[in-house]
Amino acid sequence: MITKSVWTIGVVVLTLANTTIAGWQRAPNAQPWRLRYIDLDLRIDPAQRTVSGVARLDVTSTTNVSGDLVIELADAMSVDSAAVTSLGARDTAISGVREPGHVRFAIRSAAANTRRRVSVWYHGQPVRRAIGFSEHAGNPRAASYGLPGSAREWWPTLDEPSQKADSADIRITAPSKSVVASNGRFIGRSPSTDGLTTTTHWAVRHPIYPDVVSFALADYAVSRDVAQLNGGRRVPLERYVFVEDSVKGAADLAPLASILRFYDDALGPYPFGDEKYAIAEFARPSFREGQTITHLGASFFTGTGTAEQTIAHEVAHQWFGNSLSVRRWDDMWLNESLSEFMSWEWIRRAHGDAAYQVLLDSAVGVASPKAIVPADAADLNSLFGVATFVKGPVVISMLREAIGEKAFTSALRQYVADHAYGSVETADFQRACEQASGKTLDWFFQQWVYGNQLPRIKLVIDSGSRTHAAVTIQQLQPGPAFRMPIHLRITTADHRSLTRDVWVSKREERIDIPDVTGVIDVAIDHRRQLLQLAP
Numbered sequence: 001m002i003t004k005s006v007w008t009i010g011v012v013v014l015t016l017a018n019t020t021i022a023g024w025q026r027a028p029n030a031q032p033w034r035l036r037y038i039d040l041d042l043r044i045d046p047a048q049r050t051v052s053g054v055a056r057l058d059v060t061s062t063t064n065v066s067g068d069l070v071i072e073l074a075d076a077m078s079v080d081s082a083a084v085t086s087l088g089a090r091d092t093a094i095s096g097v098r099e100p101g102h103v104r105f106a107i108r109s110a111a112a113n114t115r116r117r118v119s120v121w122y123h124g125q126p127v128r129r130a131i132g133f134s135e136h137a138g139n140p141r142a143a144s145y146g147l148p149g150s151a152r153e154w155w156p157t158l159d160e161p162s163q164k165a166d167s168a169d170i171r172i173t174a175p176s177k178s179v180v181a182s183n184g185r186f187i188g189r190s191p192s193t194d195g196l197t198t199t200t201h202w203a204v205r206h207p208i209y210p211d212v213v214s215f216a217l218a219d220y221a222v223s224r225d226v227a228q229l230n231g232g233r234r235v236p237l238e239r240y241v242f243v244e245d246s247v248k249g250a251a252d253l254a255p256l257a258s259i260l261r262f263y264d265d266a267l268g269p270y271p272f273g274d275e276k277y278a279i280a281e282f283a284r285p286s287f288r289e290g291q292t293i294t295h296l297g298a299s300f301f302t303g304t305g306t307a308e309q310t311i312a313h314e315v316a317h318q319w320f321g322n323s324l325s326v327r328r329w330d331d332m333w334l335n336e337s338l339s340e341f342m343s344w345e346w347i348r349r350a351h352g353d354a355a356y357q358v359l360l361d362s363a364v365g366v367a368s369p370k371a372i373v374p375a376d377a378a379d380l381n382s383l384f385g386v387a388t389f390v391k392g393p394v395v396i397s398m399l400r401e402a403i404g405e406k407a408f409t410s411a412l413r414q415y416v417a418d419h420a421y422g423s424v425e426t427a428d429f430q431r432a433c434e435q436a437s438g439k440t441l442d443w444f445f446q447q448w449v450y451g452n453q454l455p456r457i458k459l460v461i462d463s464g465s466r467t468h469a470a471v472t473i474q475q476l477q478p479g480p481a482f483r484m485p486i487h488l489r490i491t492t493a494d495h496r497s498l499t500r501d502v503w504v505s506k507r508e509e510r511i512d513i514p515d516v517t518g519v520i521d522v523a524i525d526h527r528r529q530l531l532q533l534a535p
Contacts (some may be wrong), residue, residue: 001465033059033069035158036115038168038208042155044217045196046140047176049133051077051419056214057165058087059116066109069118070102072152072159076331077461079103079125082156087115103156118156126154130169134283136219136242141305143216143282145297148329148383151210161209162423166205172215174199179220181240185275185289191232204291206272207421209325214290216280221246227257229264229273238278241301243283248303255308259315259346266345266409268416271323277315289317308350309359311345319416327413327423330375333449334424336384337372337392344393360397363390364530371452373426388522394530401485402444403437448530454481458534461522470521472510473502476534483506487525493518498511499525 030054035057041051069084082096083104090192096103098117103120110116118511130153134141146153152159170182176191176198184204191198227235237256258408260277265269270277278293283296287310289367294314300307319344321335348356368391374382382388400408415424415432430445448455464469471488475481483505489496490513502511522535 003326003523005312006223009407011465022254031061031068031070031158032061032065033158034062035163036060036211038157038165038204039167040071040155040212040213041171043173043181044142044337046133046135046142046178046217047144048124049131050123050126054119054121057093057120057157059118059158061110061112061116063112064110064371065107067107069105069107069116069121071096071105071118071156072102073120073122073156074124074130074153075118075440076124076153077122077156078128080123081122082120082122085117085119087117092164101152121274122156132156132186132282132284133252136244139219141218142174143218143280143284144214144290145284145295146211146288146290147288148322148332148377151213155210155213157210160209160236161211161325161329162167164207164209164325164421164456168208168213170202170204170213170215171197171199172217173473174203174217177219178217179222179240179278180217181220181278182215182446183208183275183293184272195207196199204275206275206291206323208291208322212291212322213323214293214295216240216282216293216295218281219243221249222526223250227260227277229261229270231299233269233273235260235270235273236276237274240278240280242298244279245298249281250306251303252301252305253311255305255350256311258350259312262346262349263319263342266342266412267319268413268420271318273421277318279311279314282419283403286404287314288423289314289321309343309347311340312346316340316342323421324416324419325422327425329383330373330376331425331530332383332408333372333388333392334426334429337396340389341393341396348483352376360394362392364526366390369452369454372449391530397442398448398484399433399441399444399524400531401438403433403439403441407437408433414502447480447482447484452477453477453479453482455484455531456534457524457531459522459524461519468515469513470510471513471519472508473504474508474534475504475506477532481505482531484531485527488524489525490519493520493523 006531017503037058039056042051044051079098082103085093090369094105097104129145130150131144149159153155172180174180182202184202187201187203189200221243222320225237227237237254252475272292275292279296281298283298285299287296296535316339320338326334344359349399368386370387372392374389382442413431415429430441434441455475456478458474460472486502488500
């Protein structure tokens with residue numbers, strides 16, 4: 001039974017935005033370097049709640065440069081040494097200078113497409129919003145979180161979503177009794193000579209951006225099987241659940257293969273089929289996607305299936321957020337709203353139209369006038385707020401209605417295929433919808449995605465004669481009139497119930513209702529439309 005509403009998700013994320021990520025600052029202006037390869041060789045010490053080791057980053061100059069290369073690293077992390085070396089040349093290494101919030105390297109000159117290796121040896125105790133540490137029955141547990149700008153809190157990097165490295169290797173040394181899960185494909189475990197720690201190696205061979213580089217370690221009960229997808233493809237499924245929750249986890253994660261198969265059919269092939277999809281439990285009462293691995297809070301493991309929509313949302317992120325990553329955080333809705341919309345689609349597929357309508361009605365009832373694409377992406381309450389998680393998926397549902405089911409389905413699949421493993425912005429999604437529908441949709445995106453108003457509608461009824469009636473639809477909101485469909489429910493004098501779908505685009509429009517013997521009442525069916533009704 002589905003008891004979790006879309007509004008619950010909005011509340012969870014909004015609360016976290018208010019309490020755990022205050023003080024986040026955007027990265028400095030883009031620099032002419034692109035992240036190409038990530039090699040992390042780290043030691044996680046849960047007892048001391050520290051991270052130490054070396055991060056090696058291969059970067060390429062995107063243009064002729066002379067000046068500084070800046071690698072971001074939070075002040076809580078101490079730098080032991082840092083250097084930049086040339087790959088394929090014998091240039092002298094350039095030492096890094098530790099400055100607030102970053103490590104600076106004075107690059108004298110570099111031609112376009114010059115590849116350099118940055119190596120930073122460091123240690124420190126990261127803030128909780130980056131890595132959460134806990135313990136259960138004497139067993140250590142730790143996991144990264146992955147909020148915007150949080151990668152730099154625990155490893156040095158170029159911390160922007162547009163910085164998608166071509167590949168990564170992640171080696172994490174941790175207590176031997178812990179299981180370590182991370183991105184990509186498992187390579188192996190190597191015990192240390194003292195027998196106290198073990199190094200686990202994971203390899204990523206698809207583009208990945210810093211904030212979805214992730215890990216989780218705990219005393220996990222691990223289960224592995226495969227999801228059978230279209231064309232006979234087999235994707236490894238891995239579940240890392242706290243030992244005490246293993247029975248509940250088996251029940252809660254049972255739909256995982258079916259969800260993956262549904263999205264694979266609806267959106268196109270699962271982007272990381274040669275690696276895996278995994279879910280790892282962590283202590284934080286939240287959820288967050290990493291590439292090929294989702295972290296899901298212990299509070300969501302109930303054994304009753306109430307987290308099904310949340311799980312479906314996180315699986316959708318493998319397409320929207322990991323394969324297709326936003327170029328700038330301003331366009332976060334392309335990750336979150338599309339994933340939430342797809343989770344509704346899964347609920348409709350698995351539990352029927354009535355369950356889907358509950359989600360849609362709940363969201364429409366929490367109408368938000370805020371713009372979905374915020375003016376200031378440093379405001380995480382906007383990025384992770386009601387506009388993104390509630391208004392956004394409703395607007396996507398409205399877009400589907402505006403261009404038709406067939407065109408919308410084609411647009412989604414083409415959008416996913418055209419930008420696989422790349423970076424996107426809102427204009428890319430709009431373009432895909434326009435090409436699939438053959439319609440210009442600037443009016444739709446301006447009023448619903450970029451606009452910060454909702455239509456305020458008033459109906460004035462002219463009950464008419466024995467054979468004719470009319471209703472005047474007035475738009476009372478500030479700013480320009482909305483162009484949109486209005487779904488009217490009409491009760492006639494002879495007790496018939498009629499429906500009329502009309503498009504409005506003016507401040508005031510008169511709608512004739514012929515062939516009725518007077519009108520008793522006209523109401524708006526606003527379940528499919530974000531609007532406010534004036535008395």
